[in-house]
Amino acid sequence: QKEVEQNSGPLSVPEGAIASLNCTYSDRGSQSFFWYRQYSGKSPELIMFIYSNGDKEDGRFTAQLNKASQYVSLLIRDSQPSDSATYLCAGVNYGGSQGNLIFGKGTKLSVKP
Amino acid sequence: DVKVTQSSRYLVKRTGEKVFLECVQDMDHENMFWYRQDPGLGLRLIYFSYDVKMKEKGDIPEGYSVSREKKERFSLILESASTNQTSMYLCASSLGGATEAFFGQGTRLTVV
Numbered sequence: 001q002k003e004v005e006q007n008s009g010p011l012s013v014p015e016g017a018i019a020s021l022n023c024t025y026s027d028r029g030s031q032s033f034f035w036y037r038q039y040s041g042k043s044p045e046l047i048m049f050i051y052s053n054g055d056k057e058d059g060r061f062t063a064q065l066n067k068a069s070q071y072v073s074l075l076i077r078d079s080q081p082s083d084s085a086t087y088l089c090a091g092v093n094y095g096g097s098q099g100n101l102i103f104g105k106g107t108k109l110s111v112k113p
Numbered sequence: 114d115v116k117v118t119q120s121s122r123y124l125v126k127r128t129g130e131k132v133f134l135e136c137v138q139d140m141d142h143e144n145m146f147w148y149r150q151d152p153g154l155g156l157r158l159i160y161f162s163y164d165v166k167m168k169e170k171g172d173i174p175e176g177y178s179v180s181r182e183k184k185e186r187f188s189l190i191l192e193s194a195s196t197n198q199t200s201m202y203l204c205a206s207s208l209g210g211a212t213e214a215f216f217g218q219g220t221r222l223t224v225v
Contacts, residue, residue, distance in 0.1 A: 008153075031211070032212075034214075042218075042219075043203055043217060043218050043219045044156075044203075044216050045216070046214075046215075090214075092210070094210075094211070099209070099210030099211035100144075100146065100158060100161050100171070100210050101146075101207075101214055102158075103148075103156040104155065105153070105154065105155035106155055
């Protein structure tokens with residue numbers, strides 16, 4: 001069974017700190033990864049995707065991928081209370097005739113003012 | 114902007130009823146998905162479709178069926194609703210199977 005695993009948290013950081021969210025995956029064939037943010041009672045929304053080893057930065061967010069270690073992370077710099085949400089990591093399952101996303105169970109982040 | 118619209122935000126149905134959840138996307142995406150989300154279990158894939166009239170089972174298809182008669186519309190059918198199908202149902206669409214998925218607002222279904 002292909003899996004994406006995340007620490008469920010909750011992860012609590014003070015405002016202005018760096019929040020580090022981690023994800024591991026079991027399928028060595030996975031090439032693409034996605035980070036979604038989900039506020040309570042809302043649907044997931046895409047923050048970033050990453051296909052290549054290394055870092056990818058977008059504003060306060062940095063995604064990191066290490067394919068050899070099967071490890072993906074999301075760093076949030078200068079964390080704000082509005083970043084408080086559940087963060088979902090997703091990888092691609094290439095089983096079947098078409099790919100589809102497999103999601104981790106999510107890490108709940110709380111940013112304290 | 115991509116828009117994925119689910120027909121209902123909240124639904125309450127009785128055990129044994131046949132339930133239809135409708136989803137429409139406006140970006141001409143090939144792929145559409147139905148997930149359910151439960152506390153502690155995360156997002157689990159029920160069914161997906163990569164073309165009109167084509168469908169594939171996800172991880173938890175039992176008790177569900179789907180229909181895709183038109184490219185923009187993907188329906189989830191609970192043939193005989195049961196209380197263990199009380200959940201948040203999320204529809205999503207994507208251009209390809211390995212590309213980002215865009216989600217609808219979700220339908221919270223309660224089966225009593």
